[in-house]
Amino acid sequence: MNALTNTLVFLGFFIFMEAFAWFTHKYVMHGFMWIWHRSHHEPRHGAFELNDLFGFMFAIPSVILIVLGSDEFDWRFFAGLGIAGYGLAYFLVHDVFVHQRVKWLKKTNLPYFRAMRLTHHLHHAVHSKQGAEAFGFLFVLPKFYKRFNGK
Numbered sequence: 001m002n003a004l005t006n007t008l009v010f011l012g013f014f015i016f017m018e019a020f021a022w023f024t025h026k027y028v029m030h031g032f033m034w035i036w037h038r039s040h041h042e043p044r045h046g047a048f049e050l051n052d053l054f055g056f057m058f059a060i061p062s063v064i065l066i067v068l069g070s071d072e073f074d075w076r077f078f079a080g081l082g083i084a085g086y087g088l089a090y091f092l093v094h095d096v097f098v099h100q101r102v103k104w105l106k107k108t109n110l111p112y113f114r115a116m117r118l119t120h121h122l123h124h125a126v127h128s129k130q131g132a133e134a135f136g137f138l139f140v141l142p143k144f145y146k147r148f149n150g151k
Contacts, residue, residue: 006075007078009075010078010079010081010082010085011055011082012079013079013082014083014085014089016142017086017087018086018138018139020045021058021086021090021136021137025135025137030130030132031052031129034129035050036050036053036054037099038050038051038129041127041128046102059084061080062080062081062083062084062087062142064080065077065080066080067080068080075126077110090137090138093116093137093138097116097117098116098117098121110123112140115140115145115147116138116140119134119140119141119144119148122132122134122144
């Protein structure tokens with residue numbers, strides 16, 4: 001495969017993961033897997049929470065695809081990298097930037113990032129399985145951007 005195709009596969013899987021994460025967050029984490037996700041909507045005791053296990057679950061297909069595609073660096077390799085790239089972006093945005101589990105980017109106040117942080121805090125305003133909104137992670141819907149930036 002050529003570099004353009006590899007890049008498109010990587011980006012396609014990266015973008016797909018945002019949609020998959022939204023769906024999983026809304027219907028699985030706030031559904032039958034609330035037993036794990038509840039820990040993320042409650043005060044944390046220690047460095048980790050049960051919800052962190054989802055990161056390992058999302059990593060499994062990434063590792064499998066990277067391993068299966070590593071002999072020939074075929075589409076599976078770049079698909080796995082796209083999923084892993086999303087996982088890294090998720091960690092940096094969700095855990096580092098929004099929840100400040102690592103104290104980096106604490107004073108970032110660009111309009112998009114402000115909307116991202118406040119949209120996620122809106123999601124956490126609900127501490128139960130039902131009633132939450134804003135299930136995305138990286139892409140802020142225009143209605144939330146406008147709401148938190150007045151534009």
